Amino acid sequence: MADQEVKALVFDVFGTVVDWRTSVAAEVDALAAEKGWSLDGTEFAMRWRAKYFPSMLPVRRGEAPYRRLDDLHRESLRAVLTEFGVSLDEAELEHLNKVWHRLHPWPDSVPGLTRLKKKFILATMSNGNVSLMVNMAKFAGLPWDMILGAEPARNYKPEPVVYLTGADWLDLDPSQILMTAAHNGDLQAARDLGFKTAFILRPTEYGPTQDKDNKAESDWEYITESMEELADKLGA
């Protein structure tokens, strides 16, 4: 079914649609100013995010039951606060943990997605849990038709079950779905299952010295520098 027409676009979100680094850094800097902490919000954001992949591994390996990303984020946040030698009460910690529900989109994301939505089904294919994705969509104005990804599959990307549960729920063959991401590894995992692929270059996701995903590392079906360029290429 390699020549099937694309009916749906599914999106990685953290880094691809929203700029987590500057969004988290800004809230941490504001909190640090309020608390009189001497720390750098960007460094805090990077250290928090560095715990993201390791935190999912026990679930991916089947060594731990699925827990949603909000819960993994909270555990990582406690560790980062300790590393920086600062503390928060439970309500403050809960509020800061939900900063991942309040991430700002890249400037091209909402205009591009709004165009794409007129022609295609748009769904998330993120490791974020459903409430995280729904709240972020309300906050950032992201026009998803559906939230797919980790929670429906009770596992984490790049495990195949996550992508395949999404295709199954849309009742589409993977070849009818375009996986869109700023990360080559995510696209390769989807391509291995028969999905079509689109790369969006996000060269500052990890800051000015980003040393990965600075270019398309394979012949993805679409290679673009913005969501609007993707809309152009798809005639949306």
Add this chain to the structure above:
Amino acid sequence: MADQEVKALVFDVFGTVVDWRTSVAAEVDALAAEKGWSLDGTEFAMRWRAKYFPSMLPVRRGEAPYRRLDDLHRESLRAVLTEFGVSLDEAELEHLNKVWHRLHPWPDSVPGLTRLKKKFILATMSNGNVSLMVNMAKFAGLPWDMILGAEPARNYKPEPVVYLTGADWLDLDPSQILMTAAHNGDLQAARDLGFKTAFILRPTEYGPTQDKDNKAESDWEYITESMEELADKLGA
């Protein structure tokens, strides 16, 4: 948590948001004209829908594994075609089965939901499967934030797991969620679990001689005659 502020509205869809009877009848009448069948589209629609509740019972009773509503509808459609003494080839049958993805909204649904979406999270809480709900939303312009209901829970309303899985995925207490339906039984099942409830009167869902759900049968938190009246009452 009885006094929690409502954050999300979840909706029954068939009958509450869309008018399945006239939508299905119109497509069946058009098909009958094309095929030279002598049958009444409305009667066909009513007979098809009459198989809906019984078709879900084996799943609800745990006697059969979950199968999505598209599959139950297809089985029921085969039976109705036989009852009317007509037949379709597989492609035609598949197309007609998907008429449930092409249902037209009541006139107040899109304007009301569009207003409500600015203030609340809006999700389906339907027995329709995800692709049915997503395709219908694209067809009818229904602005859902999320599709919840039968498929995420792999069971059918009014089983508690369906409502509770939705609340869990939204990470809300049931008291923060307003279940909206034209059916008293659906609201009672949700209220029993702690959801708030809104009744929308749809006195012609089953046609001019409708003999059930012609009025609110309990003191639902909101009792209205349209989605726009609900938006008024909720200050949206």
